[in-house]
Every structure is written in structure tokens, then in C-alpha cells.
Amino acid sequence: GNSVTQMEGPVTLSEEAFLTINCTYTATGYPSLFWYVQYPGEGLQLLLKATKADDKGSNKGFEATYRKETTSFHLEKGSVQVSDSAVYFCALRKETSGSRLTFGEGTQLTVNP
């Protein structure tokens, strides 16, 4: 079946550090890939998406590239801010599975000033 695996967490960084959160997936065919973010006390929000191989999703300085050859969708940001502290979820959606999202474990990011 479909699955998503994220890097072990949590992650603690200093402000302006470079961020990478790894995400790999298992699925047949061509799923759509997503990163969701959850700020404290709020629901999950879509951060970025990519719907086909080699697509790059980007938003708020975050980027992720859909790599079919390595079945990966790693999240990166060049310079994190304290306000980026949140939980980040990688997810996939396969059309043949309806519109359900399959999530990774989530990674807690803490950015210290």
C-alpha cells in the first residue's frame, strides 16, 4: 500500500540555519505530494505541493522537489526563522485511492533565536 516516511525528529535549529526535513514515499504510479504545517493550537495547513515528477513546490521560502527516481520529497529552507517553529507533515494522495491523504509521522521543528 501507500506509505510516507519522514526523518526522525524533533529538529532544533538556530535562527537563519538551513533546514532539511527528509521525506520518502512508497506508492505505485504517480501520486501527488504535499507538505502540511501545523502551528501550535491550529489545524494542518497546506504549505506546498507537487503533482508530477520534477515539479518543485515552493511557498514562504520553503521548497521541495518531487524526485521519482529516489521516491523523495525533501523539504528545505535556506534560512529559518523563529516563526517557522511548527510540526511539518509530508503526505501523498493517489487518485486511485480517492482523495484521502496518507501522512508521514510529522517532524517537530523548533527554531531558537
Next chain:
Amino acid sequence: EPEVTQTPSHQVTQMGQEVILRCVPISNHLYFYWYRQILGQKVEFLVSFYNNEISEKSEIFDDQFSVERPDGSNFTLKIRSTKLEDSAMYFCASNRDRSSYEQYFGPGTRLTVT
């Protein structure tokens, strides 16, 4: 900006009791979902709902669970005869149509079964 709301934010119940978790999806959305996250585990899909019927459900969504849209605004998840392992965060989500990529999530209801 429209948002999905959920009540209550925290529900404590005794094992064997029935609970109803409530959600108000965004008003012009047509597809509704429930997900749950057991502490320390992944967010898991439970069920999707469209046109007043279940469109898809996972293996988790057995006869203990039911969903309903009792009026034009609420979307509820009922859990009968709760078990300790039902303790989790339950998220409601909605989107405008099936092809829309973004599902809008509520803040969640933390259910604690004692």
C-alpha cells in the same frame, strides 16, 4: 478567511461511553473528512463524505464509527462504546471538490478515554 472549526477542543470520556465530535466545514465545500492521530503515531485517514454519504473509508472505520451531516453546516463523527485505544486527536477537513488539492483542516479535538 474561512476556516474549519471543531468542538470541543478536548473531550474526556469513560470507556464504553459514546462520544460525538463536531465539525463545521467551510461553507461552500462539498467533501468532508475525518482523520485521527494517536499520540506519537501518524495522522491516519478515517472516512470521507460527499453528497450525504460515505465515499471512502479506511480499515479503521468499522461499525463503532459513524458520520453524519445533520444539517447544512455540521459534520459529526460518532464513536460508540469507546475504548482506551480510541484516545487520539481527531481532525476534520473539507475541500471544495474532489479535484481540489488542498484539504482545509480544523484544529482538532483531543479525545481522552479513561
